[in-house]
Amino acid sequence: MSNENASKSNTETKPKANTEEVIDSNVVALIEKKKKMKQSIEGAENTIREAKKSIKEIEKLLFRQCKHRWQYDYSCAFDDHTKHFCSTCGVWKNAYWYS
Numbered sequence: 667m668s669n670e671n672a673s674k675s676n677t678e679t680k681p682k683a684n685t686e687e688v689i690d691s692n693v694v695a696l697i698e699k700k701k702k703m704k705q706s707i708e709g710a711e712n713t714i715r716e717a718k719k720s721i722k723e724i725e726k727l728l729f730r731q732c733k734h735r736w737q738y739d740y741s742c743a744f745d746d747h748t749k750h751f752c753s754t755c756g757v758w759k760n761a762y763w764y765s
C-alpha cells in the first residue's frame with residue numbers, strides 16, 4: 667500500500683536549468699511580489715505609527731478638555747495603578763500618560 671497521496675499540481679514544469687545565472691521567471695516574479703509586499707508592510711507600519719502619534723496628541727487634548735466622567739474599570743488587574751477611565755472620551759485617569 668502506497669501512502670503517496672500528496673497532490674501534485676498539474677501545471678507544466680519547465681526542465682530545471684543547472685546554470686546558476688539563469689533564474690526562473692517564476693522565481694523572479696515571486697521575488698518581485700515579495701519585495702512589493704514588504705514595501706506595503708513598511709507603508710502600513712508607517713501609517714500605524716503616525717496614527718498612534720495622532721491618537722496620543724488627541725488624548726492629551728481630551729485629557730485637558732473633556733469634563734470627564736470617571737468610571738471604575740473592573741477588567742484591570744489588581745496591581746494596575748490606573749483603574750479609572752472616562753466613560754465619555756475613554757482616557758485613563760493618569761495625568762502622567764498625557765503630559
Ligand SMILES: [Zn+2]
Binds near residue numbers: 756
Ligand atoms: Zn473624558
